[in-house]
Amino acid sequence: MYSGMDKAKLKAYAKSLGFRLVGLANPDDLPSLDFYDWWLNQGFAAEMHYLKRQRSRRKSLSQLLPGIQSVIVCALPFPGPPPEASDQDLPEVNSEPNSEANRSGIPSGKVARYAVGEDYHFVIKAKLEKIAMKLDAEYSVPKKNRSLAYVDTGAIPERSLGVLAGIGWVGKNAMLIHPEEGSWLWLGEILTTVKFTPDIPQADRCGTCRRCIDTCPTNAIQEGTRTIDSRKCISYLTIEHRGEIPEKYHRAIGDWLLGCDICQDVCPWNQQSLRKGRKKSGAPIVEQIPLQDLLSMGNNEFNTRYKKRALSRPKLKGLQRNAKIIEKNQFE
Numbered sequence: 001m002y003s004g005m006d007k008a009k010l011k012a013y014a015k016s017l018g019f020r021l022v023g024l025a026n027p028d029d030l031p032s033l034d035f036y037d038w039w040l041n042q043g044f045a046a047e048m049h050y051l052k053r054q055r056s057r058r059k060s061l062s063q064l065l066p067g068i069q070s071v072i073v074c075a076l077p078f079p080g081p082p083p084e085a086s087d088q089d090l091p092e093v094n095s096e097p098n099s100e101a102n103r104s105g106i107p108s109g110k111v112a113r114y115a116v117g118e119d120y121h122f123v124i125k126a127k128l129e130k131i132a133m134k135l136d137a138e139y140s141v142p143k144k145n146r147s148l149a150y151v152d153t154g155a156i157p158e159r160s161l162g163v164l165a166g167i168g169w170v171g172k173n174a175m176l177i178h179p180e181e182g183s184w185l186w187l188g189e190i191l192t193t194v195k196f197t198p199d200i201p202q203a204d205r206c207g208t209c210r211r212c213i214d215t216c217p218t219n220a221i222q223e224g225t226r227t228i229d230s231r232k233c234i235s236y237l238t239i240e241h242r243g244e245i246p247e248k249y250h251r252a253i254g255d256w257l258l259g260c261d262i263c264q265d266v267c268p269w270n271q272q273s274l275r276k277g278r279k280k281s282g283a284p285i286v287e288q289i290p291l292q293d294l295l296s297m298g299n300n301e302f303n304t305r306y307k308k309r310a311l312s313r314p315k316l317k318g319l320q321r322n323a324k325i326i327e328k329n330q331f332e
């Protein structure tokens with residue numbers, strides 16, 4: 001077999017496309033579904049029923065790609081502020097309502113860092129497909145075995161694969177964290193029948209720290225398990241939950257319009273990343289959207305402005321629901 005693209009070349013190619021971290025995992029090393037089952041049985045998936053439906057497909061990646069030998073895990077950093085922005089301060093802890101929303105004098109809601117800019121699903125998928133095509137061409141992979149690209153939506157345990165590929169460790173806040181890049185990373189994978197030597201997992205560096213656990217405003221982080229209860233998580237409530245958000249969480253939502261970054265903002269490894277991996281790019285930005293703009297917007301305008309953005313996930317209806325909660329919080 002032609003083996004022109006060895007592991008080093010593969011990684012160099014992925015990095016040339018913008019991926020900051022690239023690692024190789026052996027799919028056979030994935031842990032059993034026992035923990036996943038426990039998580040589902042606790043009700044921690046809330047109303048994300050697709051996670052239950054995916055269960056049997058999550059059993060083995062060979063169901064997605066027969067003959068699978070390796071998974072290439074790629075991590076892309078959330079974009080930093082535009083070059084002209086002078087405010088590259090360390091991110092603040094935003095557990096208090098109104099913390100940033102009124103800085104401009106216009107009541108606004110915050111969009112979590114992962115959703116700023118063009119929808120990452122499209123951006124990452126296009127890059128992964130380029131790598132997959134190149135790999136298949138170099139190794140003359142038959143069409144029926146062609147490599148598959150995934151980001152976020154597949155029945156793929158992305159964080160576990162990230163651990164196995166040496167990208168980082170799973171922190172107490174459930175995020176995959178790299179010692180120099182922090183956790184401000186999207187993950188994407190290529191499943192392939194080409195065999196590569198797996199990388200070595202990173203050590204757990206949370207130590208005795210518990211900042212994320214203590215700062216989460218809804219106590220969603222499940223101590224001792226490295227996971228969260230989605231039913232309490234502001235990210236779930238503002239993005240995935242359909243219908244009214246239970247009133248007991250309104251105050252904690254503060255001014256989060258979409259998603260939540262609190263358990264990442266307080267993590268010392270993200271502060272550290274600003275001195276190391278993100279030294280040049282600075283902290284990824286939290287976008288502010290004026291509440292009145294959203295509340296007076298119709299579906300046509302919404303689609304024109306936001307259809308290609310990850311922030312369109314809860315649709316206009318969901319964002320308006322969230323905006324009303326923020327408005328109430330700002331006047332209380």
Ligand code: B12
Binds near residue numbers: 031157188261
């Ligand atoms: C469902 C989902 C959510 C749900 C539930 C989150 C959760 N913690 O489970 C909600 C809507 C709440 C959510 C929120 C967010 N999400 Co989300 N989400 C997912 C999704 C689609 C599935 C996650 C899942 O399966 N959860 C079930 C639990 C049980 O699995 P798990 O979290 O993967 O945990 C496993 C590992 O921790 C592993 N593990 C732990 N220790 C060890 C040790 C070893 C040795 C091994 C092998 C494994 C291992 O075991 C667990 C069981 O499998 C993934 C994409 C994907 N397909 O994986 C994105 C994903 C996890 N989300 C992501 C992001 C960015 C977010 C947010 C930051 C967005 C935001 N700012 O609002 C928040 C963060 C909230 C948080 N603290 O987790 C990124 C995370 C990137 C990273 N650096 O970790 C992912 C990977 C999407 C992507 N492609 O980039 N998300």
Ligand code: SF4
Binds near residue numbers: 219232
């Ligand atoms: S994203 Fe926010 S609500 Fe969810 S676990 Fe982290 S701090 Fe808690």
Ligand code: SF4
Binds near residue numbers: 205269
């Ligand atoms: S805040 Fe502390 S405990 Fe939480 S993930 Fe970061 S290092 Fe680990």
